[in-house]
Amino acid sequence: MKKALVLYYSYSGNTKKVAAVLQKVLAEKYQVNMLELKALDEPDSFVRQCLRSLKKKQAQIQENISFDVSEYDLIALGTPVWAFGMAPAMRTFINKCSDFQLKDIIVFATYGSGVGKEKCLKEMAQISISRGAGVVKQFLVQQNDTADEQRVTLCIKEIL
Numbered sequence: 629m630k631k632a633l634v635l636y637y638s639y640s641g642n643t644k645k646v647a648a649v650l651q652k653v654l655a656e657k658y659q660v661n662m663l664e665l666k667a668l669d670e671p672d673s674f675v676r677q678c679l680r681s682l683k684k685k686q687a688q689i690q691e692n693i694s695f696d697v698s699e700y701d702l703i704a705l706g707t708p709v710w711a712f713g714m715a716p717a718m719r720t721f722i723n724k725c726s727d728f729q730l731k732d733i734i735v736f737a738t739y740g741s742g743v744g745k746e747k748c749l750k751e752m753a754q755i756s757i758s759r760g761a762g763v764v765k766q767f768l769v770q771q772n773d774t775a776d777e778q779r780v781t782l783c784i785k786e787i788l
């Protein structure tokens with residue numbers, strides 16, 4: 629059976645809910661591994677979080693995360709939109725992981741107002757391509773919809 633990795637960062641739980649639905653959907657075709665990034669040095673202040681994201685800072689993440697993704701056929705990367713971009717923990721992973729070797733990549737994000745949501749995914753897609761991705765697919769879920777499993781499932785099935 630093909631293998632998929634769903635790797636995500638979630639500060640307040642929304643992206644985690646979407647990642648769980650994605651796991652369920654992918655499990656129809658893949659053996660799915662889930663990995664949640666933890667940011668060990670993330671401040672709790674909204675303003676500081678925004679500034680770190682704007683400055684494209686990387687976060688310190690837990691040590692047991694492997695950056696070797698060579699065993700997977702599909703890799704899904706999820707983040708909340710923070711100040712029009714990905715959260716620093718996702719930037720750490722996406723910058724350090726092994727080459728994507730033409731694998732299928734899904735980038736996804738949850739967001740609030742929607743400002744910067746396309747910019748966030750565009751950058752993740754561009755970095756994925758620069759790291760050797762084959763096909764890059766993407767989807768977005770508004771924060772109020774993240775608890776609606778049916779709706780999230782539809783969003784995912786539209787891009788698969």
Ligand SMILES: Cc1cc2nc3c(=O)[nH]c(=O)nc-3n(C[C@H](O)[C@H](O)[C@H](O)COP(=O)(O)O)c2cc1C
Pocket residue numbers: 637638639640641642643644674675677678707708709710711712713738739740741742743744745770771
């Ligand atoms: C520091 C910070 C910055 C944010 N910046 C944006 C933004 O630029 N655009 C947007 O639409 N939502 C923004 N949001 C809202 C989050 O993207 C949204 O609440 C998301 O669902 C949170 O996901 P999580 O619960 O997985 O952490 C921001 C939230 C935080 C905490």
